[in-house]
Amino acid sequence: MADTMAAPAKVAITLTVNGEQRTGQVEPRTLLVHFLREGLGLTGAHVGCDTSQCGSCVVELNGASVKSCTVLAVQADGAEVLTIEGLGRDGAYHPIQEGFWEKHGLQCGYCTPGMIMSAYGLLKRNPDPSEDEIRHALDGNLCRCTGYQNIVRSIQYAAQLMKDGPTAPVATSAD
Amino acid sequence: MFPNQFAYHRPSTLEEAVGLLAADPDAKVLAGGHSLLPAMKLRLAAPGALVDLASIEGLRGISADGAVTIGAMTTYNQLVDSDELRARLPVVAEVAAGVGDPQVRSLGTLGGSLAHNDPAADFTALMLALGADVTAVGSQGERTIPADEFFLDILTTALGPDEILTAVRIPVPAGRVGMAYQKHEHPASGYAVVGIAAVLALGDDGTCRSARVAVTGCAPTATRAAAAEAALVGQALTPETIAAAAQAAPGGLEITGDLYASAEYRSHLVTVVGRRVLEQAAARARG
Ligand SMILES: Cc1cc2nc3c(=O)[nH]c(=O)nc-3n(C[C@H](O)[C@H](O)[C@H](O)COP(=O)(O)OP(=O)(O)OC[C@H]3O[C@@H](n4cnc5c(N)ncnc54)[C@H](O)[C@@H]3O)c2cc1C
Numbered sequence: 163m164a165d166t167m168a169a170p171a172k173v174a175i176t177l178t179v180n181g182e183q184r185t186g187q188v189e190p191r192t193l194l195v196h197f198l199r200e201g202l203g204l205t206g207a208h209v210g211c212d213t214s215q216c217g218s219c220v221v222e223l224n225g226a227s228v229k230s231c232t233v234l235a236v237q238a239d240g241a242e243v244l245t246i247e248g249l250g251r252d253g254a255y256h257p258i259q260e261g262f263w264e265k266h267g268l269q270c271g272y273c274t275p276g277m278i279m280s281a282y283g284l285l286k287r288n289p290d291p292s293e294d295e296i297r298h299a300l301d302g303n304l305c306r307c308t309g310y311q312n313i314v315r316s317i318q319y320a321a322q323l324m325k326d327g328p329t330a331p332v333a334t335s336a337d
Numbered sequence: 338m339f340p341n342q343f344a345y346h347r348p349s350t351l352e353e354a355v356g357l358l359a360a361d362p363d364a365k366v367l368a369g370g371h372s373l374l375p376a377m378k379l380r381l382a383a384p385g386a387l388v389d390l391a392s393i394e395g396l397r398g399i400s401a402d403g404a405v406t407i408g409a410m411t412t413y414n415q416l417v418d419s420d421e422l423r424a425r426l427p428v429v430a431e432v433a434a435g436v437g438d439p440q441v442r443s444l445g446t447l448g449g450s451l452a453h454n455d456p457a458a459d460f461t462a463l464m465l466a467l468g469a470d471v472t473a474v475g476s477q478g479e480r481t482i483p484a485d486e487f488f489l490d491i492l493t494t495a496l497g498p499d500e501i502l503t504a505v506r507i508p509v510p511a512g513r514v515g516m517a518y519q520k521h522e523h524p525a526s527g528y529a530v531v532g533i534a535a536v537l538a539l540g541d542d543g544t545c546r547s548a549r550v551a552v553t554g555c556a557p558t559a560t561r562a563a564a565a566e567a568a569l570v571g572q573a574l575t576p577e578t579i580a581a582a583a584q585a586a587p588g589g590l591e592i593t594g595d596l597y598a599s600a601e602y603r604s605h606l607v608t609v610v611g612r613r614v615l616e617q618a619a620a621r622a623r624g
Contacts, residue, residue: 302438
């Protein structure tokens with residue numbers, strides 16, 4: 163079996179994560195979420211189901227919302243990645259984070275980084291979503307505590323805040 | 338979960354990619370990775386090498402002359418956002434919007450879906466109904482394969498081991514034509530328990546001039562529903578003729594049962610989804 167064979171050499175990768183250039187040596191089979199968590203110490207993206215269903219590992223890759231458990235770290239070589247850690251600026255929460263705080267959009271918190279990153283992907287494409295559009299945008303995220311109600315309210319709150327306030331959604335340079 | 342060890346290649350030309358596949362029978366193409374990587378994590382697939390198509394120019398994008406050509410690496414979200422498709426083949430954008438979830442649509446590709454040929458994939462049925470042609474490039478050169486000859490069996494297509502699907506060419510039918518796709522989806526996975534695509538054309542006298550109906554989700558591979566098609570051609574598309582065609586639709590299909598649905602239930606769903614999608618296609622054809 164391939165497992166017992168000599169491992170292929172590690173591959174050097176360079177990517178921009180939350181605006182900073184980062185490098186690493188990874189096996190080709192290393193998943194992006196593991197590289198972020200274990201290679202870079204960015205533990206915001208969670209491993210939940212590990213089968214591309216639950217969305218707790220959502221990050222942005224070159225401006226697209228992706229599940230980082232279903233992307234190889236080598237695929238992200240040369241790419242721009244934005245994780246939950248890159249949303250806040252200068253010690254202040256991003257409006258979506260503020261929404262989840264204000265509207266009680268979490269209970270255990272496990273799904274929260276993925277929920278927030280999916281909401282970020284939505285609000286970038288559609289700054290004024292209907293409730294229905296918000297629910298559709300969360301199709302790839304599972305929450306087992308709150309029943310989604312407050313998550314939807316949090317995103318509505320954030321959308322309003324971003325419309326009123328000076329803070330436009332933070333964009334990666336790849337957008 | 339993580340896959341077996343493998344070597345990773347990201348060639349920048351199609352020739353290089355074909356060369357890598359031809360040289361290593363254990364190598365596999367990587368497109369969006371949203372069927373392949375989950376299978377590798379479950380160790381259902383363990384290729385020795387992956388040939389990532391991401392850096393090859395010209396495999397992404399949508400262009401139109403008489404027909405619409407879609408590059409294999411075009412993602413679902415690019416199909417959803419395409420003005421060209423919205424204007425000329427809106428059903429393609431509609432179906433793309435219903436695949437998986439937003440993150441699956443960010444990375445999953447049309448070429449990957451067709452090459453993978455999941456028995457419950459949406460686009461396999463749609464390409465059959467649209468009468469699309471698949472273009473493939475391998476060490477023997479380029480060839481065109483009609484959709485009707487492309488999907489062979491479960492997870493099996495007409496592609497050779499060193500062939501890369503490069504594009505799909507979809508004819509844009511003229512005249513009064515209605516196209517639609519509907520699926521009864523599994524509530525958790527979103528995959529089709531039964532999905533049916535229909536393309537109906539009306540003649541000058543208002544009767545059905547041609548019908549292409551294809552079913553996914555209920556057999557080892559998507560297939561045309563010949564009995565439904567035969568029941569429609571030459572008929573005025575009334576609620577009665579449509580109901581009769583839907584009732585005939587399961588005839589001749591190799592409908593299978595699994596843990597989600599028995600063959601009997603699926604057969605029933607073919608008649609229900611069939612009636613709905615034929616009504617929708619007929620209404621669109623009438624304009
Ligand atoms: C959570 C989830 C939900 C999903 N829901 C749906 C759904 O509702 N409907 C649906 O239809 N699909 C669904 N899918 C599957 C999704 O559409 C996949 O993206 C698609 O089936 C494969 O495309 P890919 O680009 O990801 O291909 P990959 O996973 O990269 O490749 C799949 C296979 O095709 C081969 N291949 C890929 N591209 C080429 C090419 N150009 N030439 C030759 N061979 C190639 C690969 O070698 C591999 O064997 C879902 C997937 C997930 C993870």
